[in-house]
Amino acid sequence: xxxxxxxxxxxxxxxxxxxxxxxxxxxxxxxxxxxxxxxxxxxxxxxxxxxxxxxxxxxxxxxxxxxxxxxxxxxxxxxxxxxxxxxxxxxxxxxxxxxxxxxxxxx
Amino acid sequence: xxxxxxxxxxxxxxxxxxxxxxxxxxxxxxxxxxxxxxxxxxxxxxxxxxxxxxxxxxxxxxxxxxxxxxxxxxxxxxxxxxxxxxxxxxxxxxxxxxxxxxxxxxxxxxxxxxxxxxxxxx
Numbered sequence: 001x002x003x004x005x006x007x008x009x010x011x012x013x014x015x016x017x018x019x020x021x022x023x024x025x026x027x028x029x030x031x032x033x034x035x036x037x038x039x040x041x042x043x044x045x046x047x048x049x050x051x052x053x054x055x056x057x058x059x060x061x062x063x064x065x066x067x068x069x070x071x072x073x074x075x076x077x078x079x080x081x082x083x084x085x086x087x088x089x090x091x092x093x094x095x096x097x098x099x100x101x102x103x104x105x106x107x
Numbered sequence: 108x109x110x111x112x113x114x115x116x117x118x119x120x121x122x123x124x125x126x127x128x129x130x131x132x133x134x135x136x137x138x139x140x141x142x143x144x145x146x147x148x149x150x151x152x153x154x155x156x157x158x159x160x161x162x163x164x165x166x167x168x169x170x171x172x173x174x175x176x177x178x179x180x181x182x183x184x185x186x187x188x189x190x191x192x193x194x195x196x197x198x199x200x201x202x203x204x205x206x207x208x209x210x211x212x213x214x215x216x217x218x219x220x221x222x223x224x225x226x227x228x229x
Binding site for chain 2: 001031032034036042043044045046049050053055087089090091092094095096097098099100101
């Protein structure tokens with residue numbers, strides 16, 4: 001099974017900051033990676049698929065990059081509504097697997 | 108706009124069977140999509156349980172495979188989850204979700220239900 005590891009586990013940032021979250025796969029997954037945002041009490045929301053493709057309706061301040069084993073989610077200018085937990089997920093093989101999550105908190 | 112809605116008992120006794128249904132509206136369950144179940148224990152991360160295609164083909168997480176059955180009812184435009192021999196460790200919010208099923212978004216989930224909390228307790 002492929003293991004997904006995110007870092008950091010949490011990050012404190014201010015509105016307007018650039019935030020970067022890293023995800024590493026235990027083996028190569030090409031570009032089969034998705035990113036989700038989850039707010040308390042809500043279902044996850046798809047932000048990025050295929051490592052760098054922006055899901056329809058998602059603001060352009062979100063971007064994804066990487067391939068193989070190392071991936072990055074970047075929020076270029078953090079907005080108040082972006083404070084949430086972010087998960088990466090590998091879509092290369094079964095079983096599908098998520099990273100443990102990164103909580104973006106208000107500084 | 109596709110919508111998914113989970114339903115089922117919120118409380119299940121230990122050693123019993125958890126049964127949930129996901130009703131799909133705004134789209135056909137017979138379209139080129141896979142339909143998944145994902146769960147999240149309170150305060151913890153996300154775990155993929157398994158998925159089904161309208162043909163009945165399934166893929167399951169090996170960690171749960173011996174206890175999981177996912178089925179589809181095309182006449183009702185819904186799919187279901189059964190998890191047997193449950194313990195307190197199965198207490199979680201259970202989500203149903205749609206995989207686009209093709210293209211570069213295959214393997215991700217673009218539509219989700221709101222989730223339903225299932226507690227395993229006597």
